[in-house]
Amino acid sequence: MRRHIAYIASNTFREAVRDRVLYNLIVFALLISGAAILVGQISIDIERLVVINLGLTAISLFGVIIAIFVGIGLVSKEIEKRTLYTVLARPVRRWEFIVGKFFGLAGTLTVNTFFMALGVFAALLYVSQHFQHSDVWVLVALYFIILQFLIVTALALLFSSFSSPLLSAVFAFSLFIIGSFAEDLRGFAAMTQGATRWLATGAAYLVPNLSALNIVSSVAHEQPVSAQLVLFNTAYALVYVGMVLCGAILIFDRRDFK
Amino acid sequence: MKPSRHVTIVVSLLMVTFLAGSVTLLRHLDAVRSATPLEEVLYISSPKLLRRMSLGYEGLLADVYWTRAIQYFGGHHHQGGQNYALLAPLLEITTALDPHLVVAYEFGANFLAPNPPNGAGMPQEAITMVQQGIAANPDNWKLYYQLGFINYTELKNYSAAADAFERGSRVANAHPVMKVLAARMAQHAGDSQMARALWTTTYNTIHDKQIRANAVAHLRALQSDDTVVALENLALQFRQQTGHFPASFNEMIVSGVLQGVPVDPAGHTYELLPQGKIQLRVPDDLPFAEKGLPPGYKARNRLKSSPEGS
Numbered sequence: 001m002r003r004h005i006a007y008i009a010s011n012t013f014r015e016a017v018r019d020r021v022l023y024n025l026i027v028f029a030l031l032i033s034g035a036a037i038l039v040g041q042i043s044i045d046i047e048r049l050v051v052i053n054l055g056l057t058a059i060s061l062f063g064v065i066i067a068i069f070v071g072i073g074l075v076s077k078e079i080e081k082r083t084l085y086t087v088l089a090r091p092v093r094r095w096e097f098i099v100g101k102f103f104g105l106a107g108t109l110t111v112n113t114f115f116m117a118l119g120v121f122a123a124l125l126y127v128s129q130h131f132q133h134s135d136v137w138v139l140v141a142l143y144f145i146i147l148q149f150l151i152v153t154a155l156a157l158l159f160s161s162f163s164s165p166l167l168s169a170v171f172a173f174s175l176f177i178i179g180s181f182a183e184d185l186r187g188f189a190a191m192t193q194g195a196t197r198w199l200a201t202g203a204a205y206l207v208p209n210l211s212a213l214n215i216v217s218s219v220a221h222e223q224p225v226s227a228q229l230v231l232f233n234t235a236y237a238l239v240y241v242g243m244v245l246c247g248a249i250l251i252f253d254r255r256d257f258k
Numbered sequence: 259m260k261p262s263r264h265v266t267i268v269v270s271l272l273m274v275t276f277l278a279g280s281v282t283l284l285r286h287l288d289a290v291r292s293a294t295p296l297e298e299v300l301y302i303s304s305p306k307l308l309r310r311m312s313l314g315y316e317g318l319l320a321d322v323y324w325t326r327a328i329q330y331f332g333g334h335h336h337q338g339g340q341n342y343a344l345l346a347p348l349l350e351i352t353t354a355l356d357p358h359l360v361v362a363y364e365f366g367a368n369f370l371a372p373n374p375p376n377g378a379g380m381p382q383e384a385i386t387m388v389q390q391g392i393a394a395n396p397d398n399w400k401l402y403y404q405l406g407f408i409n410y411t412e413l414k415n416y417s418a419a420a421d422a423f424e425r426g427s428r429v430a431n432a433h434p435v436m437k438v439l440a441a442r443m444a445q446h447a448g449d450s451q452m453a454r455a456l457w458t459t460t461y462n463t464i465h466d467k468q469i470r471a472n473a474v475a476h477l478r479a480l481q482s483d484d485t486v487v488a489l490e491n492l493a494l495q496f497r498q499q500t501g502h503f504p505a506s507f508n509e510m511i512v513s514g515v516l517q518g519v520p521v522d523p524a525g526h527t528y529e530l531l532p533q534g535k536i537q538l539r540v541p542d543d544l545p546f547a548e549k550g551l552p553p554g555y556k557a558r559n560r561l562k563s564s565p566e567g568s
Binding site for chain 2: 093094095181183184186187188190191205206209212226228229232233235236239240242243246247249250253
């Protein structure tokens with residue numbers, strides 16, 4: 001079972017690399033080095049702030065775009081190219097296929113984030129000539145960004161399991177936007193009454209809570225991150241990914257590919 | 259290919275478990291991050307910058323900040339908060355994003371100006387905000403009313419209040435009460451009749467629940483203050499008739515001075531003290547009451563959210 005998942009995951013990773021997904025690193029490298037040189041020359045005491053804000057925001061956006069646009073094709077491309085039939089003809093269970101695909105793209109995004117993080121730290125070193133203790137919070141922010149990617153990847157995979165690539169992209173991107181305002185959504189729900197309150201609260205708890213995973217502004221201002229937040233965010237992301245993948249498996253298990 | 263029954267059962271159970279787990283964890287996350295979503299106000303406090311960042315969706319962003327403002331105030335107030343440092347920037351951002359969101363100015367006028375725990379204790383910021391509101395919405399009489407209201411209730415600047423009411427009464431479609439308020443300011447500035455008229459107008463013309471609850475609380479307090487003064491006068495009258503202060507309300511009823519045992523607007527009987535003094539039994543239930551308070555009593559956060567209750 002583990003072998004099947006690992007095999008599908010490594011194939012997904014290789015395919016993403018073959019599809020030149022990691023080329024975004026070049027754009028990112030140009031962006032971050034350009035920003036570092038620019039703010040280094042302007043020097044208005046916010047060089048670190050700009051590098052962290054710009055770097056982490058770019059990592060997050062690049063990753064989300066990759067997660068959505070690669071994620072939506074994970075199942076549909078296999079069907080289109082008819083490679084899915086070859087895979088499922090082997091003793092591979094459908095849920096193993098979904099889980100393997102998820103880990104493959106998650107691995108791609110983690111590697112991608114790792115290289116982009118190197119770029120951010122290099123730019124930080126360039127603008128301030130040294131690392132400081134608060135930079136450890138940047139690592140935590142990067143970890144949260146990876147958790148964000150896991151959730152978005154799982155959602156893209158879920159939509160990909162039953163919908164067309166275009167609609168999947170729209171659904172996944174919409175949920176990413178809604179999820180970024182999840183806390184406000186729960187705030188809106190709390191202000192309603194009666195049946196509307198129940199419905200709104202239910203919807204607010206069902207959408208991914210991505211706002212808690214976005215701590216870019218606070219780490220840019222060298223604010224520490226509590227251990228509790230790390231713990232709860234990690235647990236939440238894993239549980240939410242588990243829930244979405246279960247949904248994807250249930251749908252994919254029922255699809256007729258004849 | 260038929261779906262495996264075993265996989266379906268296991269995965270369905272897992273999904274429900276994960277869903278329950280995610281809801282539980284979200285509650286924990288909300289508790290950990292109770293104030294965090296608002297902290298960004300400290301990082302990006304420039305309304306102009308936020309306006310540019312909203313990419314043309316400033317109306318939606320204003321709604322988000324408006325919700326945050328009332329939740330921030332409501333949450334802090336519920337916990338008896340003494341510090342509302344973020345209320346002014348939140349409202350400033352809200353009104354900068356949507357200068358026509360009149361309810362935000364009204365909220366600012368009612369809760370920025372009063373001292374903690376019933377407000378942020380920033381009357382000047384409240385005045386500035388409402389003046390900006392008037393500049394953006396010169397035809398809205400409610401903003402002139404709010405300007406007069408802050409000047410009257412918080413700054414005791416009766417001439418500025420009269421001027422605001424008078425200017426507001428000249429706006430097309432202004433509520434008739436504006437003319438009445440402007441006229442009464444000259445005669446009744448500083449008395450409880452004027453205050454009652456203002457709070458009644460607030461209650462009748464504003465739909466926001468928190469603002470109306472605040473108005474009801476003030477009206478109850480004014481009613482109680484008047485009753486306390488009246489009862490103490492009756493106790494003095496009793497003394498003039500009998501040569502001593504009454505020992506109980508029953509004694510006053512028997513002598514014909516009083517019709518029945520008096521009850522405050524919160525439903526509690528008043529306490530008759532020696533020397534004919536009247537005291538509230540549960541002062542916490544009558545926010546803003548100024549008469550009949552126990553010696554050394556310090557007002558706590560006592561605003562109740564029952565605007566329809568009286």
